[in-house]
Amino acid sequence: MSQLPAPTFALAPFDNPAADVVLRCRDGVHFRVRSAILLEASPVFAELLAALPCGGATDIQEGPTFEGMPMVVIAEDSDAIDPLLRLCYPTADPVLVDLKDIRPVLAAAIKYQMEEASAVLKKMLLSFLEEQPLRVWAYACLLHLEEEARAAASALLGKELPTKGPEEFHEVSAGDYYRLTKFLRSKGAVEESFTFLKAGSAAAEPPPSKSSTAKPWHCTRELGFTSLPYADIICRSSDGQEFRAHRITLLLASPLLRDGITALCPEAVSGPPPPDALPVLQMGVEGVFLGPLLDMCYAERPPSVYEWHSIYGIVGMMVAARHFGFADILLRLRCGPYLILADRQPLLGYLLAAQLRFPDIAKSRASEMRHDVYESYGYHPEMERTPAHAYHHLLMHRRRSRVLVAAQAAKVGRPAPPPASDTKIQTMAGLRSADGHPWVQGVVRAYADKLGDADTTRDLYRIQPDYEQLLSDSLANKIWCQRCEHNVRLLTDTRHAWKKIRDELFRNDLAFESGGAL
Structure with a gap:
């Protein structure tokens, strides 16, 4: 067998020449370990070691070896394997100070079915619940840990989620985040069959890919x-x-x-x-x-x-x-x-645009969606293939839009207080009132209600005030004093003159086309 590149050795106690097997990590670090410890700690390693030839007793080798010892090549980096092996060896447990450090170690422990190490690492994960419950939930989802995901979600009850999600939201699915949202909105009162890690709906149509030859569209x-x-x-x-x-x-x-x-x-x-x-x-x-x-x-x-x-x-x-x-x-x-x-499937249109990196399209779709995305559109299986950050960003954007609309609608009909120098209250048709004429009050209240109900950008355009009609209605309702009424009529006459000129020009253009000049 050809010689492997010069190895890098792990720190003690994994540099002991008395070991009988070598683990070679993806980053080239070699761990000299005792097979007896691996056999007790991991049934997966027990199967791998059972399949290896015995080194040193024969000239024929059927697998990779190192210094006469059988070698197992594993996919993990040494940063994950070192603390994992220390949990199995009779040495001091490793200290993992960040959630990022726990994830690869716990993933390896789960992969190699190391029950004792997994239990210790899960406790380490939950030790971050008080300070970082949302990140703990995200890592629990990424590691497929249902109980830990529920514990983290319970710790989030009553707390407002941050506007900017953690970086782990780029890996967690929008489907997981939807289920978290359901749990939080129901204050934890979910059905008995509810799970955080499994979708309750059938799989969606597969998204387009270069490798797929199926045609489900x-x-x-x-x-x-x-x-x-x-x-x-x-x-x-x-x-x-x-x-x-x-x-x-x-x-x-x-x-x-x-x-x-x-x-x-x-x-x-x-x-x-x-x-x-x-x-x-x-x-x-x-x-x-x-x-x-x-x-x-x-x-x-x-x-x-x-x-x-x-x-x-x-x-x-x-x-x-x-x-x-x-x-x-x-x-x-x-x-x-x-x-x-x-337009027929607003949520799906947004998810696909966000998932396939059409940010400008995703932005335009988001502005057309209703404020309460969760209630209005519910769940779509495409969420399982979309990063959570896209769905979280949509929820936060629409929530902020709802707050802005409500704040502005509440100000309608509430004029700013007059300057301190003004001692006279303006009059309207003889009515001395800072709130305006009763007819105006009714118009303002009705429009404020419409603004408060506006759910999308399109709604705002549909309820845009027709000032020409409002002025005409105000004249019909006799709300102006004599001088003001004259001024209002002048303004409306200007608009009417513009419309008459427009219509005359249009009719003239039609006459030109029908006259056969072209």
């Missing part, structure tokens, strides 16, 4: 690519489908493809290649996405992607369009079929 018909004559290049998908296209069309659609096409198709001296010898451009994307994507490169073709009923297919095309630099196609997909489908 539903559409009214198979969307593909219609070949046109005089093709001069073949675009081959990752699953072997071939699409005959035109170099100039691809280059116009994406400058990023220039180098690949140029390398395949140097300037020919004797004209275009024969049809049976067209150059092949490997695209690295599944045909289910590549076909309709290439179809969209040809401007005269109708966008058949609108017939795709699954948002997964559209998002798959968007990922491919971004990869190839099809900027115009990406914009068309985003503003067309994606927008339509995301």
